[in-house]
Amino acid sequence: ISLLFYSGQLEKTEFLINWATWWVGDSMGVFIFTPLILLWFRHPRETWRERKITLSIPLFTAFILTMVLVNYGTRWEQKRLEFLFDQQTASEKLVLEKSLKAYVGVLISMESFFAASQYVDSEEFNTFANDQLATYPGIKGLSWNPVIPTSERNEFVQRMRQLGFEDFEITEQGWDKQSVIASERNEYVTIQYISPYSDNDKAPGFDISSDQTRNAALKLSRDSGRIVVTGRIKLVQELASQFGVLLIKPVYKKNRPHTTIQQRRLNLRGYVVAVLKLNEAISSIIADTDEEGRVHRLLDDSASSEQALLYEDDHYLDNGKLVLHDNRLIKGQVLYKKDILIPFGERKWRLEVLAGHTFVSLHRSGNSSLILILGLLITSLISFFVLVASGRDVQLRDLVAQRTIELQESEKNLKEAQRIAHVCSCYLDLLNNEVTYTTELYHLYGFDPAQPLTKLSEHEKLFTTDSWNRLNETLENTRKTGVTYEIELERELEDGSKGWIWMRGEANCNDSGVVIGIRAVVQDISEHKRNQLALAESEIHYRKLFTESSIAMLLIDPIDGKIKDANDAAMTFYAYSAAQLRHMNINEINTLSKEAVHSEMKCAREQGRKYFDFRHRLANDEIRFVQVSSGPIAIDGKILLL
Numbered sequence: 025i026s027l028l029f030y031s032g033q034l035e036k037t038e039f040l041i042n043w044a045t046w047w048v049g050d051s052m053g054v055f056i057f058t059p060l061i062l063l064w065f066r067h068p069r070e071t072w073r074e075r076k077i078t079l080s081i082p083l084f085t086a087f088i089l090t091m092v093l094v095n096y097g098t099r100w101e102q103k104r105l106e107f108l109f110d111q112q113t114a115s116e117k118l119v120l121e122k123s124l125k126a127y128v129g130v131l132i133s134m135e136s137f138f139a140a141s142q143y144v145d146s147e148e149f150n151t152f153a154n155d156q157l158a159t160y161p162g163i164k165g166l167s168w169n170p171v172i173p174t175s176e177r178n179e180f181v182q183r184m185r186q187l188g189f190e191d192f193e194i195t196e197q198g199w200d201k202q203s204v205i206a207s208e209r210n211e212y213v214t215i216q217y218i219s220p221y222s223d224n225d226k227a228p229g230f231d232i233s234s235d236q237t238r239n240a241a242l243k244l245s246r247d248s249g250r251i252v253v254t255g256r257i258k259l260v261q262e263l264a265s266q267f268g269v270l271l272i273k274p275v276y277k278k279n280r281p282h283t284t285i286q287q288r289r290l291n292l293r294g295y296v297v298a299v300l301k302l303n304e305a306i307s308s309i310i311a312d313t314d315e316e317g318r319v320h321r322l323l324d325d326s327a328s329s330e331q332a333l334l335y336e337d338d339h340y341l342d343n344g345k346l347v348l349h350d351n352r353l354i355k356g357q358v359l360y361k362k363d364i365l366i367p368f369g370e371r372k373w374r375l376e377v378l379a380g381h382t383f384v385s386l387h388r389s390g391n392s393s394l395i396l397i398l399g400l401l402i403t404s405l406i407s408f409f410v411l412v413a414s415g416r417d418v419q420l421r422d423l424v425a426q427r428t429i430e431l432q433e434s435e436k437n438l439k440e441a442q443r444i445a446h447v448c449s450c451y452l453d454l455l456n457n458e459v460t461y462t463t464e465l466y467h468l469y470g471f472d473p474a475q476p477l478t479k480l481s482e483h484e485k486l487f488t489t490d491s492w493n494r495l496n497e498t499l500e501n502t503r504k505t506g507v508t509y510e511i512e513l514e515r516e517l518e519d520g521s522k523g524w525i526w527m528r529g530e531a532n533c534n535d536s537g538v539v540i541g542i543r544a545v546v547q548d549i550s551e552h553k554r555n556q557l558a559l560a561e562s563e564i565h566y567r568k569l570f571t572e573s574s575i576a577m578l579l580i581d582p583i584d585g586k587i588k589d590a591n592d593a594a595m596t597f598y599a600y601s602a603a604q605l606r607h608m609n610i611n612e613i614n615t616l617s618k619e620a621v622h623s624e625m626k627c628a629r630e631q632g633r634k635y636f637d638f639r640h641r642l643a644n645d646e647i648r649f650v651q652v653s654s655g656p657i658a659i660d661g662k663i664l665l666l
Contacts, residue, residue, distance in 0.1 A: 083403060086399070086402060086403040087399075087403055089399065090395070090399025090400060090402070090403060091399075093395045093399060094395050094399065097395045101388060101389060104389070104437075105360070105383070105384060105387055105388065106360065108387055109318070109360045109362065109377075109379055109383065110362065112318070113318075113362045113364065113377045116320075116364075116375070116377070117364045117366075117375065120306075120364075120366065120375065121366065123160075123162060124366070124368055126160055127160060127162065127163060127271060127298055127300070128251055128271070128369075130156045130160060130163060130166070130298060131251055131271055131273040131296055131298055132251075132273070133156070134152070134153075134156070134166060134273070134296040134298075135273045135274075135275050135296050137152055138168065138275045138293075138294075138296060139275055139276070139278060140278075140663055141656075141663065142278060142630055143630050144168070144217075146187065146217050149168060149217040149219065150217070150219050150221075153166040153217075153219035154219060154220070157219065157220065162300065162304070162305040162306075163298050163299065163300060163305070164223065164268075164299050164300060164301045164304065164305070165218055165219065165220065165223065165224050165227070165298070165299035166218070166219055166296070166297070166298055166299070167215050167216075167217060167218040167219075167224075167227065167296070167297045167299065168215075168216050168217040168218075168294065168295075168296060168297075169213050169214060169215050169216065169232060169294050169295045169296075169297055170213075170214065170216055170293065170294035171211055171212070171213055171292055171293065171294050171295075172194070172211060172212045172213075172214050173210070173211050174208060174209065174210055174211060174212070177194060177212065180194075180214070181193060181194065184216070184228075184229070189228060189229075192228065192229050193205050193206075193229050194206045194212050194214050194229055194231055195229050195230050195231065196230070196231050196234035196235075197230075197234065197235065201258070203226065203230065206231045206234060211233075212231040212233065212234075213231060213232050213233040213242055213294070213295060214229060214230070214231050214232075215227050215228050215229060215230050215232065215297075216228070216294075224299070232270070232297070235257065237254050237255050237257050238254055238257065238270060240254075241253065241254040241255075241270065241272050242272060242295065244370060245272045245273060245274050245295065246274050246288055246289060246292055246295075247285045247288060247289070248370070249274060249276075249282060249288060250273075250370065251271060251272065251273045251369050251370075252271075252272050252273075252369050252370045252371075253269050253270070253271055253272070253368055253369025253370065253371050254269050254270045254272070255269070255324060255326070255327045255331055255371070256268070256269060256302070256324065256327070256331055256333075256334050257269065257270065259299065259301070267301075267302050267303075267334060267335075268299060268300055268301045268302060269300050269302060269334070270297050270298070270299060270300075271297065271298040271300065271369060272295050272296075272297050272369075273295065273296050273297075274288070274292060274294075274295055275292075275293045275294050275295060275296060276288065276291045276292060276293055277291045277292075277293045278293075302322070302334050302335045303335060306320075306322055306334075306335040307335075317379055317380070317382040317383030317384075317385070317386045317387070318377055318378065318379045318383055319336070319337045319377070319378050319379075320335070320336065320337050320375065320376065320377055320378075321333065321335065321336040321337070321375075321376040321378075322334040322335040322336070322373060322374070322375055322376075323373070323374045323375075323376060324371055324372070324373055324374075325372040325373070325374050326371040326372045327371075334373070358378050358379070358380055359379055359380055359381065359383065359384065360377075360378070360379040360383065361376070361377070361378050361379075362376075362377045363375070363376055363377075364376075364377070389433075389437070395430075398426055402423060448461075448462060448464045448465045448545065448546040448547065448548075449461065449462050449465070449543070449544065449545050449546070450462070450465055450543075450544050450546065451532075451541055451542070451543050451544075452480060452499070452541055452542040452544070453540075453541050454503055454539065454540055454541055454542065455540055455541075457479060457480050457481075458479060458480070459479070459480055459483065465546060480499075485516070486515050486516065487513055487514065487515050487516065488514045488515070488516060488522075490514070491513040491514045491515065494511065494513070495511065495513055495527075498511050498529075499529075499542060502529060502531050502539070502542055503531070503539050503542070504539075506531040506533060506537075506539050507531075508528070508529065508530045508531070509527075509528070509529050510526070510527070510528045511526075511527050512524060512525070512526050512527075512549065513525050513527060522550075523548070523550040524548075524549050524550050524552075524553040525546050525547065525548055525549060525550075526546070526547045526549045527544050527545070527546050527547075528544065528545050529542045529543065529544035529545075530542070530543055530544075570589075570591055571591050571592060572591070572592070573591055573593060574593050575593055576590075576591070576593045576594040576596075576597040576598070577590070577591045577593065577594055577666060578590050578594055578605070578610070578666075579657075579659070579664045579665070579666055580610050580625070580664060580665045580666075581664060581665075582625045582626070582656070582663065582664065582665050584609070585609045585610045585611055585618075585621060585622065585625065586608075586609055586610075587605050587606060587608050587609065587610060588606065588664060589606065590602060590605040590606070597642075598613065598640070598642050598643055599642055599643035599644060600643050610625075612641075613640050613641055614638050614639075614640060614641075615638070615639040615640070615641055615647060616638065616639075624636055625654075625665060634653055634654060634655050635651065635652070635653055635654075636651070636652040636654065637649070637650075637651055637652075638650055638652055654666065
């Protein structure tokens with residue numbers, strides 16, 4: 025064994041188990057078969073004749089029992105490892121799906137940002153984009169890509185140069201993958217803004233519709249109105265060999281219909297795009313698994329076989345064997361494999377998770393080997409004590425004690441697996457009105473597992489009165505109708521604070537269709553609820569800053585000039601009450617003509633102009649010269665001027 029280890033044929037993690045197996049094989053001959061050979065062939069035979077059967081039957085019985093237990097332990101170990109592999113894979117699936125949904129949410133927010141404004145300058149775009157990039161590091165870039173008709177190409181190029189992009193051109197990739205000036209076509213989908221600019225300085229001006237893969241995704245997104253993911257592509261700004269994909273969402277012209285394909289094509293304004301460098305994005309989602317003995321590959325089943333590979337770990341599959349480049353992780357045949365289908369952006373992604381012998385070595389409990397070793401020792405003890413006519417009671421006590429330890433260890437492993445996976449479930453027996461639940465739920469509810477709450481009525485103290493009443497109504501409705509339910513409940517914690525849980529339950533019916541029980545899954549959502557309350561408090565804080573400011577402030581609708589709100593300082597300055605101001609138009613205060621006021625508000629809204637000098641009329645008809653600082657602000661999804 026040592027020679028195999030030092031020659032590199034055995035991994036470090038496999039040394040002990042192979043040594044133990046070799047030792048057990050030798051021990052079987054010494055402790056079991058050697059005594060039998062001596063017993064049956066030793067002279068004088070008359071002396072041992074009566075003891076042959078007495079000794080042989082216990083020895084053979086113990087040996088067979090040991091083999092049965094080893095076989096059982098091996099199968100149990102295989103099921104446990106398979107469960108652990110599936111559990112870890114399911115956890116990764118949840119993390120991956122959650123991250124991809126977050127990326128989709130970024131694009132939806134970005135589309136709303138552009139849809140709410142007629143014009144967004146680069147500073148506003150960068151402010152919005154940088155916040156999202158800081159929150160989601162898996163996204164390597166966000167861009168705005170307007171549709172530029174060929175008739176507006178020169179005007180667009182000149183406008184971009186005036187904004188500081190001196191050598192700006194609309195470009196495409198040439199035959200040598202270098203940027204060249206784009207050829208003439210009906211329209212261009214050009215990268216106008218992109219953040220972070222320092223990592224993507226080669227991208228502005230690139231016509232993403234010039235690439236066949238990108239253009240197919242653009243058309244699908246435009247016609248469907250949904251977020252679409254491209255197949256794998258080589259990014260314009262990417263110098264390394266890794267692949268990337270684009271998440272694309274169309275932005276239609278404000279207040280224009282886009283319910284039909286024709287309307288979407290006619291009223292398309294542009295696209296918001298998120299750039300994912302797959303190696304970096306997926307690596308940031310899937311934790312480092314070197315110590316777990318698993319490898320990952322992300323495949324695009326919507327693409328051809330040559331273009332399907334999106335991401336893989338630093339491992340490769342060679343003739344059915346998993347091998348790591350530095351020869352330190354996985355060798356041998358694939359033992360476990362799991363394919364996870366992930367529909368994403370109108371494409372079918374598949375996460376392939378593989379594991380080999382190293383996974384087994386890292387996670388095996390050693391119960392089978394322990395059973396084998398102990399079985400052989402017990403067999404040897406039987407042989408010894410039968411020969412000396414003593415020790416049977418001791419041997420039986422040891423056997424019982426060992427089985428008890430194994431059962432306790434098995435129970436401990438099961439509870440630990442539930443804790444790691446955060447599995448919280450319960451079952452309500454409607455016939456006996458009793459509740460059973462997993463150990464993890466004790467920790468969630470915060471009570472002593474030694475004092476379980478078996479009756480449903482005993483759980484009332486865990487919840488607020490309102491939540492308890494709603495839970496009872498929901499359970500009663502499920503009992504009568506069999507309808508699956510989802511509910512959020514507020515609970516009372518032992519320290520007096522509040523917590524929240526999310527619960528989903530399904531009816532369990534007998535063969536006659538009568539509901540006899542309810543199975544439920546429980547999740548702690550206290551942190552999510554606290555975040556919601558914190559956001560509400562933040563809004564109240566900013567509202568207080570507005571109302572209590574010593575500077576006169578008005579909220580004005582830029583479309584019709586109506587005053588939506590005013591703070592106390594404004595009421596004092598103009599000598600109007602709040603109700604009067606909210607029923608007035610800015611034209612009633614500003615001495616300029618209605619057309620002139622509308623023109624100034626348009627400048628503030630579209631051109632970013634912030635400072636104005638006006639003459640305002642007070643309630644007593646006194647005219648005062650005022651300097652106004654104005655800018656757009658989003659309130660309840662509507663753009664107003666502050």
